[in-house]
Amino acid sequence: MAILAYFGPLVFIPMFAAKQSKFARYHSNQGLLLLITAVAWSIVYGIINAILLAISWRLYTVSSIIGILSIVFFVLFIIGIINASNGRAKELPIIGKFKILK
Numbered sequence: 001m002a003i004l005a006y007f008g009p010l011v012f013i014p015m016f017a018a019k020q021s022k023f024a025r026y027h028s029n030q031g032l033l034l035l036i037t038a039v040a041w042s043i044v045y046g047i048i049n050a051i052l053l054a055i056s057w058r059l060y061t062v063s064s065i066i067g068i069l070s071i072v073f074f075v076l077f078i079i080g081i082i083n084a085s086n087g088r089a090k091e092l093p094i095i096g097k098f099k100i101l102k
Contacts, residue, residue: 026089031080033096034080
């Protein structure tokens with residue numbers, strides 16, 4: 001169940017199906033944080049991309065370089081799955097300190 005927490009919208013399955021499991025709840029929190037930050041980054045990147053391309057099409061290279069930062073979310077996704085599959089309740093780097101679910 002804890003591994004499902006890192007697959008985007010599937011975060012709600014362990015959140016509701018394994019309410020009593022502290023381990024699944026912990027990883028649901030981590031997955032929810034990852035989902036929220038990824039969506040927020042997508043919105044911010046879309047706005048930045050639109051502004052840069054409205055200024056000049058030549059700024060597409062800059063926009064692409066900024067877009068490469070999305071790889072960070074993929075790396076956090078992999079780290080979360082590895083931690084869940086190994087039975088560790090280890091925080092994700094950068095965003096793991098925050099708690100949404102109690």
